[in-house]
Amino acid sequence: MIDGIYNHSEASSPLTQIDHDYWFHHEPRDPDNNWGPEFNYEFYDENLGTFPARRFAGDTVRFWIQEYHLDGIRFDAARQIANYDFMHWIVQEAKSVAGPKPFYTVAEYIPDNPSITNLDGPMDGCWHDSFYHSLIPQLCGDNFDLERLKEVIDCKRQGYLGATNVVNYLSNHDHDRLFAELGSRGILDEAAFKRAKLGTVLLMTAVGVPLIWMGEEFGEYKAKTIEQSKIDWTLLGNDLNKGLWEYYKGLIHLRKNNQALYTENIDFFHEDPDSKVFAYTRWNDEGSRVVVVANMSENYLAGYSVPHFPANGTWHEWTGNYDIESGDDNIMIDLPEYEAKVFVWQ
Numbered sequence: 001m002i003d004g005i006y007n008h009s010e011a012s013s014p015l016t017q018i019d020h021d022y023w024f025h026h027e028p029r030d031p032d033n034n035w036g037p038e039f040n041y042e043f044y045d046e047n048l049g050t051f052p053a054r055r056f057a058g059d060t061v062r063f064w065i066q067e068y069h070l071d072g073i074r075f076d077a078a079r080q081i082a083n084y085d086f087m088h089w090i091v092q093e094a095k096s097v098a099g100p101k102p103f104y105t106v107a108e109y110i111p112d113n114p115s116i117t118n119l120d121g122p123m124d125g126c127w128h129d130s131f132y133h134s135l136i137p138q139l140c141g142d143n144f145d146l147e148r149l150k151e152v153i154d155c156k157r158q159g160y161l162g163a164t165n166v167v168n169y170l171s172n173h174d175h176d177r178l179f180a181e182l183g184s185r186g187i188l189d190e191a192a193f194k195r196a197k198l199g200t201v202l203l204m205t206a207v208g209v210p211l212i213w214m215g216e217e218f219g220e221y222k223a224k225t226i227e228q229s230k231i232d233w234t235l236l237g238n239d240l241n242k243g244l245w246e247y248y249k250g251l252i253h254l255r256k257n258n259q260a261l262y263t264e265n266i267d268f269f270h271e272d273p274d275s276k277v278f279a280y281t282r283w284n285d286e287g288s289r290v291v292v293v294a295n296m297s298e299n300y301l302a303g304y305s306v307p308h309f310p311a312n313g314t315w316h317e318w319t320g321n322y323d324i325e326s327g328d329d330n331i332m333i334d335l336p337e338y339e340a341k342v343f344v345w346q
Contacts, residue, residue, distance in 0.1 A: 001104065002070060006057050006090070007077035008036040015056070023053050033080055041086040054086055058093045065097045072104035075123065078116060079109045087122035106167055114159035117166075128155065128166035128208060135170065135202060136178065139195045139338075140185050144276050144296055153206040153280065154266045162264045166208040170199050171216060179221035193219065193240045194338045197247050198294065201319075201340040204251040205282060205292050207266055218245040247319075251342075254318060258344060260288040269308045275301060277335065281310045289345035291315070293335065301335040315343040 009015065015023040016037050022045075028034035039053040064070050073094060081087060091105050106125035109116040117126045131152040137143055151157045155166045171177050176184075178199060182192040196219065203210050214220075215231035219241040222229055235241040255261050260282045270279035276297035283289040293306055309326045316323050317333075319342055324331065333341060 001072040001074060002064060003076055004061070004064075004073040005076045006039065007080045008034070008038045010036050013037065023056070029082070030080060033077075035077070038080070041081070041083045054089060057086075057090055061090060061094050062097045065094060065103075070098075071102070072106065074127075075105065075107045078107035078123070084116075084122050087116075091122050091124075104164070112166070114161075114165070118159070118161045125165050125167050125209060126160075127172075128152065128168045130158065131155075131166070131168045131206070131208070132170065132172075132175065135199060136175075136181055138296060139170075139178065139199050140181055140187065141298070142185075144273075146271060146273050146276075146278055149278070149296075150268055153202060154268070155207050156264060156266075163207050163262060164209060167211050168203055168206050168208040169211040169213065170203055171213040172211065173213065173224065176223050177213065177216060177221055179219055180223045183221060190240065191338075193244055194336075196244055197319075198296075198338050198340050200244075200248060200251055201292060201342060202294065204255050205261060205280075205290060205342065207264055207282075210255070212248070217248040218242070250318065254290075254342070254344070258288050258290055259284050259286065260290045267310075269310065270306050275299070275304075277301065277304070279306055283310075287345070291343040291345075292340055293333070293343070294340040295335045295337060298337045300337050304333055304335045306331045306333065311345060314346040316346055318342040318344055 009024070020037065023039065024037035025040045029038060039057065041051065041053050043053065044051050061073070075087070078087065094105065095103050104125065105123045106127065107116045107123040108127045110127065110129045112126050112129045115121055117123050134148045134152045138145065138149065160166055178196055179192055182195060187195065218236050220231050220235065236245060263282065263284050265283050266280055268278060268280045272278065277293070277295050279291060279293040281289060281291045289310060291310060295301060307330050309329050309331045312327050312329065314323055314325055323346065335341065
């Protein structure tokens with residue numbers, strides 16, 4: 001996949017030098033969110049019988065797919081493009097060139113809104129910025145809002161239709177990394193890695209497609225910058241960083257191999273706001289099932305009882321790699337602070 005910048009160009013672009021106002025809007029439509037000359041997808045050249053800016057964008061998309069065999073495009077600044085007609089057209093152009101293979105289109109549409117995707121929207125998916133804005137403050141201990149967490153973990157509550165309609169993330173190139181956020185609050189070392197692992201579980205088991213900001217999977221902590229900022233691979237020489245990396249690998253393996261996590265199915269079967277604990281289950285119709293129990297508090301909860309457990313029998317707890325029996329629709333576990341348990345039905 002590539003990051004396609006179809007909202008704007010550069011002031012030095014050849015097209016601006018040839019005829020700025022033929023290709024671009026004369027003035028920024030939103031001066032507070034302007035990054036260069038903005039393509040004018042509304043302008044129709046009656047002499048040539050074409051939308052020139054659309055034709056140019058379509059040619060570039062076709063080139064990328066034909067020559068480089070792309071599998072998808074992330075459309076930058078889709079809210080600023082503000083033209084669903086054009087976006088419908090460019091997505092159809094891309095998919096017709098790609099042929100029978102799956103081709104995924106996702107919009108950076110911030111703040112996110114289901115209208116950009118779903119049945120009538122032009123895109124397959126949307127960057128789920130509300131997931132980030134809900135989860136990060138709660139992982140950092142700024143607040144606890146269970147209803148907000150449920151909304152973003154189950155995007156259907158926000159009006160999205162399914163698992164490919166949102167791309168979830170704990171950070172991206174527009175935000176500071178989770179470890180920078182934690183560090184700015186004095187949360188360091190093992191405490192920071194615990195919270196990062198908790199965030200990883202929620203990211204990998206929420207409804208939607210997970211996105212990992214490079215280096216996040218082993219604890220890169222540099223703040224965002226427009227300067228060159230290479231990720232520090234030497235961090236993998238530290239036990240905590242290596243442990244987080246292995247944790248990510250394991251969850252990716254679980255996600256790829258347990259089709260309960262492919263679906264839109266999710267049920268929050270246990271809510272304990274006073275203890276800042278909640279539990280949800282994901283499943284498919286073939287019998288795969290995963291349960292997540294999350295403790296968003298600073299308290300170690302020994303012998304914590306989780307009622308209404310989805311099935312009685314043997315479950316495998318993934319994070320600790322042990323089997324546990326549930327009975328009487330209940331399971332009892334020790335639930336450390338800022339930690340999640342992941343149970344897989346055997």
